[in-house]
Amino acid sequence: MLTKLLARLIAPICMLLAQPHLAAAAEEPLRIGLIVPLTGGQASTGKQLANAVKLYMSENGDTVAGRKIEVIVKDDGAVPENTKRIAQELIVNDKVGIIAGFGITPAALAAAPLATQARIPEIVMLAGTSIITERSPYIVRTSFTLAQSSVIIGDWAARNGIRKVATLTTDYAPGNDALQFFKARFLAGGGEIVDEVRVPLVNPDFAPFLQRIKDAKPDALYVFVPGGQGGNFMKQFSERGLDKAGIRIIGPGDVMDDDLLNNMGDAALGTVTAHMYSAAHNSPKNKAFVAAYGKMFGSRPGFVAVGGYDGIHLIYQALKKTDGNSDGDMLVEAMKGMKWESPRGPISIDPDTRDIVQNIYIRKVEKVNGELYNVEFATFEAVKDPGKTSK
Ligand code: PHB
Secondary structure, eight states, rough: OOHHHHHHHHHHHHHHHHHHHOOOOGGOOOOEEEEESSSSSSHHHHHHHHHHHHHHHHHHOOOEEEEEEHHHHHHHOOOOOHHHHHHHHHHTTTTTSEEEESHHHHHHHHHHHHHHHHHHEEESSSSSOOGGGGGGTEEEEEOHHHHHHHHHHHHHHHHOOOOEEEEESSSSSSHHHHHHHHEEEHHHHOOOEEEEEEEOOSSOOOOOHHHHHHHOOOEEEEEEETTTTTHHHHHHHHHHTTTTTTTTEEEGGGGHHHHHHHOOOGGTTTTTESOOTTOOOOSHHHHHHHHHHHHHSOOOHHHHHHHHHHHHHHHHHHHHHTTOOOOOHHHHHHTTTTEEETTEEEEOOOTTTOEEEEEEEEEEEEETEEEEEEEEEEEEEOOOOTTTSSO
């Protein structure tokens, strides 16, 4: 009697275990938590990241090495406490195997201990402070570092007749990197800094500082504001007449994001920046990317979109290499040293630092067929992050 009862209870369990799809973890979807700012001052950058991932998946399908890819998009509003809470929920409740996105440095840093603890990759698609990749062995970056472009524009300015520079940088980690690395090269090249202004990240009002800078009469204003803020900055720059006063803008390319550039007006003409991507980059790969992005979203992709597009590509390629195995250590190992052609040009992941190695281009804003573009005129090949402390 008792044995019969037991047999009846056990039978359905045995049947369940016998079903192959329940046993084979490799066939389960791989969930990616894409944490980006979709509200607040950085919203346009989160939109670019989400768009780029969507575009890539529409071009490459949603199955890799037998694994279905599911992207869960979450808005952190670029508030690091939100990032941390969301990352925790995604890892614990949604069982994501990868976290990605990260519109600002504090967000990328807030998630780092969680990636380490859960042993899952954290793919940084935008944030650009050098130290980020040192905060977890699971962080891999597909964007850039501010140091990469700031040293190049610092040398360029000193060698191209710019003697007196005022600086305006956003007062947080990437702005401090941008300032430090620019200054080191520009001062070494014989330049002089006549004023240094730092503006807050949230709701910056540039106007009072711009008046002060106008009065200081520098040859150029070195600017770092994070992607998404360039339009507002340029509006205030031209309203205060700094362009008419002959003060040119130089900097890392964030301020001239292609996403916003064409609406900045002629005050942007002649701006020289160093950066890793221009929508005008002359390659078949980029032309196809710009056309496909424009077709899908009705706008021009900027450097932020490229970081997202390459970030999801990196995940796809790593998963192919592991044959669909999403073990975090295996995926990060597979990502190390990976090389491919991005819309920005050739790129790779430095196997020692897990940071991106890429060309940095010097570009000048010009009108091409009636539209404003960052036209590249010099290339520095395969630039590693000069800002690493441990390497
Ligand atoms: C950052 O917070 O690290 C960051 C964000 C946007 C940029 C550059 C850096 O354009």
